[in-house]
Amino acid sequence: MLENDVLEIAGRKIRSRLFVGTGKYAGIQQMKDAFEAAGAQVVTVAVRRVNISDRSRESMLDAIDSSKYILLPNTAGCYTAEDAIRYARLAREAGLSHWVKLEVIGDERTLYPDNEALLEATRVLVKEGFVVLPYTSDDPVVARKLEDLGAAAVMPLGAPIGSGLGIQNPNNIRIIKEMARVPVIVDAGVGTASDAAVAMELGCDAVLMNTGIAGAQDPVRMAEAMGLAVKAGRLAYLAGRIPRKSYAAASSPTEGMLAK
C-alpha cells in the first residue's frame, strides 16, 4: 500500500520515512543490522577530528555502503551559527554531499536549539547551495521562518534529544505540518514504537531517531519495531482516522434484537 508513497526532499526521492543516526551502537555489525531491520535509507553522521595518534577507531563509517544509504552529516555539538557553518562546509568537503542536518544548540542540559543562530546559519548555508534540514524546537513560527529562508525540510523535536519522552506537544507538531510546504520530520525524543507512530499519524513526513534504537536493550529488534511503527503510522494517517467522540457508537445493528 505504500509502494508509491515516496518522500521527496529537494528533488530527491526517499523510500524510507525512518531516518536513523549512527551513534551509540555497540559495534559496526549491530549498527548495520539495525539499519537493515529498520529499512532505513537516510543515516546521519557527525563530523569530528581524525584521531591521528590512534587510528584503530578510524573506519567506523567505511562500513556504510554509500550506494545503499544516503549519508546526512550533522552539525551536532555546535553552539554558534559560525561553528555550525564551519562544520557543514567541512562535511560537504569530506563527503561530497551538500545535504546537512543543521543543529545549533543553545543549552547543554536540554540540547534545545538556539533558533536565532539556527535561522542565521540556515540563511548562510542555503545561499551557499546546501540542502538544509534544520533541527528546531516545536515552534510553528520558527518552522515557517526556516522554510521562508529556504530550508528543504523542517525537523521539530518531539522531546529533548535522547530523552525518549515521545511527542510532548502533538498539537504544535500538527500545526507545523499543516502550515509547512516542505517536509516535516520529527527529530529527537522518540522512545518507543508508539512514539514514532504518533509522529506519523500527525501527518509528519518522516521521523529521525538515534538513541531510541541504539539505546534499546535489543537495538536490532527495536529498529524493526520502529520501521513497522513508521509504516503503520503513515498508513493510518493516509487512511484517515475516525473522529474522536465522547460517547459510544455501537458497531453492531440495534435492529433485529430478540423480543424481551
Place this chain on the structure above:
Amino acid sequence: MQITINGESKSVPDAVTVAELVRILDLKKERVAVEVNRNIVARREWDGVLLHPGDRLEIVHFVGGG
C-alpha cells in the same frame, strides 16, 4: 618543521603539501576534509598547497552521530 594537527604538535618534512601529508598520515583521502589555518582546502587543491612551520590544521572525518 613543526605544525599543529588536530591540536597536537607534529614534526613533518619541510615544504610538505597537504596531499603528501594526508599520504604520510595514511588517511583515506576520499573520507577526510582538511582545514589549514581555518580555511578549507578543497581536495583538488591538495597537491598545490604547501604547508609552513606553525600552520594549524584540522583534519576531520565522519563518525557515528544522530
